[in-house]
Amino acid sequence: MEQLPCQDCKGLCCGPVAISEVELKKIKKKIKTMPRKTRYKLENQLRFHGTCIFYDTEKDRCGIYSARPKACSMFGYYKGMTCFRKPALATKNHDFIEEPVGILSIDFTWKDFK
Numbered sequence: 001m002e003q004l005p006c007q008d009c010k011g012l013c014c015g016p017v018a019i020s021e022v023e024l025k026k027i028k029k030k031i032k033t034m035p036r037k038t039r040y041k042l043e044n045q046l047r048f049h050g051t052c053i054f055y056d057t058e059k060d061r062c063g064i065y066s067a068r069p070k071a072c073s074m075f076g077y078y079k080g081m082t083c084f085r086k087p088a089l090a091t092k093n094h095d096f097i098e099e100p101v102g103i104l105s106i107d108f109t110w111k112d113f114k
């Protein structure tokens with residue numbers, strides 16, 4: 001499958017995202033099992049206002065990749081979730097997305113994952 005050109009985007013599309021209860025629990029587990037040093041470094045990076053709290057600015061990638069919300073993994077490949085850098089890839093029809101409990105980076109911040 002053709003991939004999006006995400007490298008060097010520096011988290012351009014990583015902003016606040018709606019998450020479900022299940023996703024919230026998954027992220028909490030991921031953060032809790034992270035080595036303390038990794039977690040501390042991720043938490044204390046400087047980010048632009050509005051950038052996702054889990055975007056890893058040093059490594060230019062998602063800091064919780066294996067636990068990222070479904071909306072993040074769908075972005076760019078599903079209709080209505082188009083990436084302007086390669087709009088032609090947004091062709092899939094929507095899967096079911098669970099009811100959100102809040103917005104990551106706004107309703108849930110680092111203090112909720114300790």
Ligand code: SF4
Binds near residue numbers: 007010013014076
């Ligand atoms: S989905 Fe698009 S905007 Fe987001 S990082 Fe990838 S190429 Fe960049």
Ligand code: SF4
Binds near residue numbers: 014068069072
């Ligand atoms: S959870 Fe990961 S992929 Fe989703 S917006 Fe945050 S940094 Fe980006």
